[in-house]
Amino acid sequence: MDSVDRRDFMKTVAATAAASALDGNAAEADRARPIFLSTWAHGKPANERAAEVFKSSGSLLDAVEKGINVPENDPNVTSVGYGGLPNAEGVVELDAAIMDGTRHRTGSVCALRMIKNPISVARLVLERTSHTTLAGDGAFQFALKLGFEAQTLLTPQSLQKWLDWKANPQHKTYWLSAENHDTIGMVATDGNGHLVSGCSTSGAAFKIPGRVGDSPLVGCGVYADDNVGGASATGDGDLMTNYCTSVSIVHFMRRGASPQEACMELLKHMVETDGKNKDTQVGLIAMNKHGEIGAACMNEGFFLKYALWKDGQSQLLDSARLY
Numbered sequence: 001m002d003s004v005d006r007r008d009f010m011k012t013v014a015a016t017a018a019a020s021a022l023d024g025n026a027a028e029a030d031r032a033r034p035i036f037l038s039t040w041a042h043g044k045p046a047n048e049r050a051a052e053v054f055k056s057s058g059s060l061l062d063a064v065e066k067g068i069n070v071p072e073n074d075p076n077v078t079s080v081g082y083g084g085l086p087n088a089e090g091v092v093e094l095d096a097a098i099m100d101g102t103r104h105r106t107g108s109v110c111a112l113r114m115i116k117n118p119i120s121v122a123r124l125v126l127e128r129t130s131h132t133t134l135a136g137d138g139a140f141q142f143a144l145k146l147g148f149e150a151q152t153l154l155t156p157q158s159l160q161k162w163l164d165w166k167a168n169p170q171h172k173t174y175w176l177s178a179e180n181h182d183t184i185g186m187v188a189t190d191g192n193g194h195l196v197s198g199c200s201t202s203g204a205a206f207k208i209p210g211r212v213g214d215s216p217l218v219g220c221g222v223y224a225d226d227n228v229g230g231a232s233a234t235g236d237g238d239l240m241t242n243y244c245t246s247v248s249i250v251h252f253m254r255r256g257a258s259p260q261e262a263c264m265e266l267l268k269h270m271v272e273t274d275g276k277n278k279d280t281q282v283g284l285i286a287m288n289k290h291g292e293i294g295a296a297c298m299n300e301g302f303f304l305k306y307a308l309w310k311d312g313q314s315q316l317l318d319s320a321r322l323y
């Protein structure tokens with residue numbers, strides 16, 4: 001190498017080093033700008049935990065999983081995990097899914113009994129198998145094999161609610177109609193275009209045993225695509241499954257809608273196809289790859305509060321509503 005070449009070489013080395021230092025800084029800065037968006041008041045502590053996990057170098061998948069573990073572990077949240085309301089036979093059956101927007105892959109579990117953290121089992125379906133969804137006893141056996149502990153998921157409160165429901169001769173059953181919804185859905189970004197969506201629920205209270213809602217179904221309860229954005233849903237899963245809510249929202253965004261417009265568009269579509277849907281329970285959250293967010297619900301009777309963690313601030317906010 002002559003001296004001119006050597007100078008050029010040294011310049012290139014210095015420039016490359018500077019660029020990668022900048023990249024490193026940019027990556028660090030991006031890690032400092034994650035956003036966590038979740039459904040309901042229980043989404044707030046879930047977001048806070050997710051932010052904490054991400055800040056201590058967890059991946060975005062770790063953050064969403066551990067965040068969702070918070071309401072799953074909370075006996076006072078009667079629609080998720082431990083303490084979730086049981087099916088018509090008094091048995092708690094849980095649904096959960098987690099989708100990685102980079103790999104475009106999901107892990108999910110349906111009608112899982114006796115395991116209080118279905119989102120963590122779903123995560124292992126994603127990481128440790130070539131399957132997408134495990135259901136019922138298969139999901140339970142899988143969880144046991146991977147070291148999860150079987151335990152009762154009924155609490156004195158949820159048992160009492162089921163006993164009261166049973167004792168009421170007028171109680172609603174899912175052979176006719178539905179009641180009680182309140183899942184945790186979370187959509188998260190690392191601030192650098194990567195998205196993860198997760199969802200966990202005990203589903204419709206007093207449901208027919210074996211019933212699977214929208215939450216563990218890819219494209220219904222969750223969807224995430226790093227090229228566009230992510231979405232999650234809460235409410236009447238028997239209805240929402242038929243609208244493939246989360247993937248529909250992401251497709252609206254793909255065509256140029258903002259996350260807020262995309263949520264509203266889906267609600268309008270639901271009412272256009274069936275006017276009775278005006279009175280149904282639907283809550284939607286969405287985020288695009290730039291970190292813009294949307295949240296909307298169908299009506300005042302099922303008014304969605306959503307939790308947002310952004311720039312170190314954790315808030316509980318009112319969604320927009322169509323009616």
Ligand code: SD4
Binds near residue numbers: 079181184204212233
């Ligand atoms: C379900 N969508 O199983 C769930 C329940 C729910 O807010 O979202 N509650 O139908």
